[in-house]
Amino acid sequence: MPVCIRVPKTEGECVRIDLISKGILDTSRKIGSDGQFLLIPILAGSYGDYDMAEVDLEILEQTPADYKEVLDIPEDLRKDLPTSFDKIGDVAIIKIPGGLIPYRNNIGKALMSVNPSIRTVMNDSGVKGNLRIRELERVSGEGGPETVHREFGVKMITDPSKVYFNPRLATERARVASLVKDGEIIIDMFAGVAPFALVICKKAKPDRVYSIDMNPDAEGFVRRSIKLNHIDNITPITGDAADVIKGLPDADRIIMNLPQTADSFLCDALPKVRIGGAIHLYKISERSELAGFAEKITEDTASSGYGINISGISELKTYSPTMSVYVLDIVRER
Ligand SMILES: C[S@@+](CC[C@H](N)C(=O)[O-])C[C@H]1O[C@@H](n2cnc3c(N)ncnc32)[C@H](O)[C@@H]1O
Structure with a gap:
């Protein structure tokens, strides 16, 4: 079955x-x-x-849903073909290994032929710098990387060549939104095009979500998405979260989705979250080192005069053979 x-x-x-x-x-x-x-x-x-x-679901007549089945390349290269790709709106983003670059247009065309909702395919040669921006080259289809991504009924305008956006966090954004109580003040310190804020405002009733990003391109996309979704309780702000947060009201919830370095901003977030309030801290860690990391931040915050309780830790995705991306749900107790 x-x-x-x-x-x-x-x-x-x-x-x-x-x-x-x-x-x-x-x-x-x-x-x-x-x-x-x-x-x-x-x-x-x-x-x-x-x-x-x-459930005994109806069997479908097979169509080649996998682009590899319709792709014409030398047999010895097939083993190097990417097995997954990201879809942001109608833009497919795929990481084509160096040896397959001469076949990138064929790969793009094959992907489009089995996924009719894809308008263009972009090869991703990596995320760069503090702003986490992707270097993209169009390998098939038409138009640029700007698109409207839909997540849980929310429309998000983005351009993955200008602002970081991760479509794989949809379930996590919905989880955080499900925790939000009416009237909360929320700060997203590393918001990108504000997908957390948009989903939260659609699924819950916060008083206001402040979405901060140091990438000057992010705010324009957030303002356009706010209009598109008829939302009036998101305030997008451009700047360094460590500075901007000082001028914001105290929050019931702070989102820290910068998994490489977010923990180094805990000293900026803790004074701003109310006692009893929550921080969602994202962290890339060696699997064997996560428990030690959780202990260390608990001790470090105690020595700065704060009390925290880590109420939950979940593994979100694999990052490398030995590392994963985690979310730590932290409650400020004093
Ligand atoms: C991993 S992305 C998060 C994007 C978004 N939360 C999402 O789910 O798609 C991290 C973002 O943090 C921003 N950033 C990095 N350092 C920052 C800082 N000191 N202050 C504000 N934003 C920062 C980057 O520009 C980037 O957009």
């Missing part, structure tokens, strides 16, 4: 795209439905916090 996840219909498209990009959507079966839920067949033991079910 195929294994599937039960996903609220409003989240279905976003989850489907994420499953495709991770290569774990079971395309041999039709997606089913059960009241307000979709039953999406997957090729994995679990996906996020979604409930699992075993």
Whole structure:
């Protein structure tokens, strides 16, 4: 019996795209439905916090959903083909290894031929600098990288060649939004084009979300998305979060999604979060070192006069063979 996840219909498209990009959507079966839920067949033991079910879903006639099946390249190079890609709006972003660069246009065309919703395919040669911007080259399709990405019914305008954006954090953004209580003041210190703020304002009723980013291109995209979604309680601010946060009101919740270095900004965030308030701290760590990291920040903050309780730690994704990206949910106790 195929294994599937039960996903609220409003989240279905976003989850489907994420499953495709991770290569774990079971395309041999039709997606089913059960009241307000979709039953999406997957090729994995679990996906996020979604409930699992075993349902006899209708078998689909096979079409080549995998671009590799329609791609014409020398057989000995097939093993190097990327197995996943990101889809941001109608832009596919793929990392093509050096040896396959002569075939980049063929790869782009193959990807588009099996994914009709892709307008253009961009090769990503890496994220660079503090602003985490990607170097992109169009390998197939038309137009530039600016696009409108949809996540849980929210439209996010972005250009991944100008501002960092991670479509794989959709489930995490929905999780944080589900924790927000009415009237909260929230600060997102490293907001990019404000996907956390946009999802939070759509799914919850905060009083205000301040979204800070030092990339001057981010604020313009946030302002356009605010208009597009008819949201009036996001304040985008350009600047260094360590300085900007000092001038903001105390917050019930602070989001720190800069997983390389966010912990070095804890000394700026802690004085701003109310006692009883929460910090979501994102961290890239060696798996074997995470427990030690959690102990260290608890001790360091205590020696600065603050008391914190780490109420939860979740692994979000693999970063390297030995490292993962984690989120630590921290409550300020004094
Ligand atoms: C990992 S991205 C987070 C993007 C966003 N949260 C998301 O989910 O797509 C980190 C962002 O932090 C910004 N950044 C880096 N250092 C900063 C600082 N000191 N103050 C404000 N923003 C900063 C970068 O420009 C980048 O957009």
